[in-house]
Amino acid sequence: MSTPARVRLAPEVRREQIVAAAQRLYSEQPYDQVSTAALAHEAGVARGLINHYFGDKRELFLEAMRRSVVMPEPELPYFPDKPLDERTRLVVEWILDAAGEYGQAWVNASGAANLHGSSDVQAVIDAADERAARLVLDAIGLPDDEALRVRLRSTAPLFKSVCREWLQRGTLTREEAVSLLTSTILLFVRQEHA
Amino acid sequence: MSTPARVRLAPEVRREQIVAAAQRLYSEQPYDQVSTAALAHEAGVARGLINHYFGDKRELFLEAMRRSVVMPEPELPYFPDKPLDERTRLVVEWILDAAGEYGQAWVNASGAANLHGSSDVQAVIDAADERAARLVLDAIGLPDDEALRVRLRSTAPLFKSVCREWLQRGTLTREEAVSLLTSTILLFVRQEHA
DNA sequence: CAGGCTATTGGCAGAGTGTCAATAACTCCC
DNA sequence: GGGAGTTATTGACACTCTGCCAATAGCCTG
Numbered sequence: 001m002s003t004p005a006r007v008r009l010a011p012e013v014r015r016e017q018i019v020a021a022a023q024r025l026y027s028e029q030p031y032d033q034v035s036t037a038a039l040a041h042e043a044g045v046a047r048g049l050i051n052h053y054f055g056d057k058r059e060l061f062l063e064a065m066r067r068s069v070v071m072p073e074p075e076l077p078y079f080p081d082k083p084l085d086e087r088t089r090l091v092v093e094w095i096l097d098a099a100g101e102y103g104q105a106w107v108n109a110s111g112a113a114n115l116h117g118s119s120d121v122q123a124v125i126d127a128a129d130e131r132a133a134r135l136v137l138d139a140i141g142l143p144d145d146e147a148l149r150v151r152l153r154s155t156a157p158l159f160k161s162v163c164r165e166w167l168q169r170g171t172l173t174r175e176e177a178v179s180l181l182t183s184t185i186l187l188f189v190r191q192e193h194a
Numbered sequence: 195m196s197t198p199a200r201v202r203l204a205p206e207v208r209r210e211q212i213v214a215a216a217q218r219l220y221s222e223q224p225y226d227q228v229s230t231a232a233l234a235h236e237a238g239v240a241r242g243l244i245n246h247y248f249g250d251k252r253e254l255f256l257e258a259m260r261r262s263v264v265m266p267e268p269e270l271p272y273f274p275d276k277p278l279d280e281r282t283r284l285v286v287e288w289i290l291d292a293a294g295e296y297g298q299a300w301v302n303a304s305g306a307a308n309l310h311g312s313s314d315v316q317a318v319i320d321a322a323d324e325r326a327a328r329l330v331l332d333a334i335g336l337p338d339d340e341a342l343r344v345r346l347r348s349t350a351p352l353f354k355s356v357c358r359e360w361l362q363r364g365t366l367t368r369e370e371a372v373s374l375l376t377s378t379i380l381l382f383v384r385q386e387h388a
Numbered sequence: 389c390a391g392g393c394t395a396t397t398g399g400c401a402g403a404g405t406g407t408c409a410a411t412a413a414c415t416c417c418c
Numbered sequence: 419g420g421g422a423g424t425t426a427t428t429g430a431c432a433c434t435c436t437g438c439c440a441a442t443a444g445c446c447t448g
Contacts, residue, residue: 005426006411006412006413006426006428007413007426007427008412008413008414008425008426008427009426009427010426011425011426014426014427017245030313030314030315030404031226032226032252034227034406035403035404035405036405036406037403037404037405045427045428046427046428046429047404047405047428047429048407048427048428048429048430049426049427049428050406050407051405051406051407052426052427055406056405057404057405057406058226067357069392070408092224096209108313108316119224120224121224146365150359150365150366151366151374153355154352154355154356154358154359154366155352155355156355157351157352157354157355158348158349158351158352158355160351161348161349161350161351161352162348164348165348168346171340171344172344172345172348176385179382179385180309180345180382180385183381183385184378184381187374187377187378188383189373191370191373191374191377198396199443200394200395200396200442200443200444201395201396201444202394202396202443202444202445203395204395205394205395208395208396229434229435229436230435230436230437231434231435231436239396239397240396240397240398241397241398241435241436241437242396242397242398242399242437242438242439243395243397244397244437245436245437245438246395246396249437250436250437251435251436251437343411
């Protein structure tokens, strides 16, 4: 055999490998139906290694979630010369397209499933929403103001639920979704001045 | 001792007792940190009884969730003589007050925490949101139209996130929350005609 | 008060989780 | 090229948790 029974990798590489496997499994089954044995098997690794790298099954789950939940980073469109509402519409369209291609993970993670007030899962999602709000604010060309960011991040769950109606249920058209969300954003960022 | 070691109750009573205990525990700890032993102990019951009544630990969790997640039933205000936007505002105020008194559970349950597309938890929340949309539509005095209900239920997560900003983080005032949500509802139910 | 119905229990078997000392892959240096 | 050291990786062990089921004993009815 060309590959020895045991392969030794750089820690970061192995970490990635395990997280990737976790993302794969958790995209098909909920948390408590995925055993550490299954996770280890999918990653092609001994079960103990999961605890070595992540300490905890839950911690690995959170790490996988952090990756799946983040809005795709890159260049949001920016058109300084166009009016605010048009810039906003373009940003919304960009987000919806990204959601469409990028997969369901972002759409499906809109809040805490447990009833617990401050859960670790909620913290992960909050961080992602906060970051998204920052990016959008920047793309629209508004200052990264505390009050503005509060308003924008509270619309993040709305984005996800509207996307669900559009993508998964087909109860809204893309155009309707764009229109509703654009108007909402404008509503939220403008009402600050009132 | 006045109470015998074993007490025999009517099934519905015992069910309630167990669900109530579960609600109590799940409001403090996430799902996978609550053992069936703890649930049974809290309810003052043998562990096996949980499986007898609910079959599954998960099923008990979902039942507890169903109760915590539902918007308080009763009479939403209704003022047929006032204009639409004023009626809407009154309904929004009623909901926010209810959220304020009623506790955090409703606010905290805004979506699925796992990455899994169609989760059982999501189904419970969807049902609650659907029902809430129906109630609100009725209170505002609009017809229970499919298209309208789609729009309204997609705003449910927004209600929850705005309430979180207001109640838990204090980053929005009550008045701001009322104003933002009222405008959003009007936006969503009106844009249908466009 | 006896007998039956069934709510309730306790213990068992299997699966899952975290820990830890032992193992062996890879590197560095001679 | 080979030996020693570093540390990534493993496998087994102890423990907890879950679901199941036959045995038990409240409560009701006659």
